[in-house]
Amino acid sequence: GQNIDQPTEMTATEGAIVQINCTYQTSGFNGLFWYQQHAGEAPTFLSYNVLDGLEEKGRFSSFLSRSKGYSYLLLKELQMKDSASYLCAVSPHNTDKLIFGTGTRLQVFP
Amino acid sequence: DSGVTQTPKHLITATGQRVTLRCSPRSGDLSVYWYQQSLDQGLQFLIQYYNGEERAKGNILERFSAQQFPDLHSELNLSSLELGDSALYFCASSVGAGGGSYTEAFFGQGTRLTVV
Numbered sequence: 128g129q130n131i132d133q134p135t136e137m138t139a140t141e142g143a144i145v146q147i148n149c150t151y152q153t154s155g156f157n158g159l160f161w162y163q164q165h166a167g168e169a170p171t172f173l174s175y176n177v178l179d180g181l182e183e184k185g186r187f188s189s190f191l192s193r194s195k196g197y198s199y200l201l202l203k204e205l206q207m208k209d210s211a212s213y214l215c216a217v218s219p220h221n222t223d224k225l226i227f228g229t230g231t232r233l234q235v236f237p
Numbered sequence: 238d239s240g241v242t243q244t245p246k247h248l249i250t251a252t253g254q255r256v257t258l259r260c261s262p263r264s265g266d267l268s269v270y271w272y273q274q275s276l277d278q279g280l281q282f283l284i285q286y287y288n289g290e291e292r293a294k295g296n297i298l299e300r301f302s303a304q305q306f307p308d309l310h311s312e313l314n315l316s317s318l319e320l321g322d323s324a325l326y327f328c329a330s331s332v333g334a335g336g337g338s339y340t341e342a343f344f345g346q347g348t349r350l351t352v353v
Binding site for chain 2: 167168169214216222225226
């Protein structure tokens with residue numbers, strides 16, 4: 128089975144950098160995904176990691192260490208609109224489904 | 238706009254009733270996934286269909302069922318509804334073939350079900 132852990136809530140200041148961690152335990156997986164979800168809205172795709180290392184995409188970067196079962200999402204130059212929940216998800220081996228963590232609610236203050 | 242369409246957006250119904258939620262995937266996507274999101278829980282995977290066939294099953298109750306039609310739209314049927322079934326129900330679609338290759342899932346705006 129899969130077990131995904133991430134902090135429940137985080138706060139940060141506009142313009143700052145925040146790192147949201149995700150640890151997972153899984154018997155095998157295809158890759159790790161990060162989604163952003165504003166309250167009451169659909170999750171939207173942010174990043175995908177299958178190999179160890181850092182994937183950079185504008186203000187957002189995601190890191191994966193498969194040996195440690197660890198990932199993080201790094202958000203730079205925070206903006207008020209970044210206030211949202213950030214969902215870590217794994218795709219189990221030989222499937223396309225996503226198993227989500229409970230999400231980290233990020234609040235960005237002026 | 239993700240290209241995934243869900244109807245209705247809101248649904249209020251009484252306990253014991255039966256409802257049907259509908260999802261139209263993005264053009265070209267063969268896989269449809271259903272997820273449930275309750276207030277105190279994350280997104281819970283319910284079921285996946287690929288090109289009309291059930292491909293994967295998650296924590297879906299026996300009172301719930303789904304199907305994918307030849308035109309690839311999908312319906313999620315929820316019966317004998319209970320208060321605890323109140324949640325956001327999301328549909329997602331991807332080109333995925335179940336083989337585990339990378340396939341980004343695009344989510345619809347969800348159906349908010351309230352059981353009273």
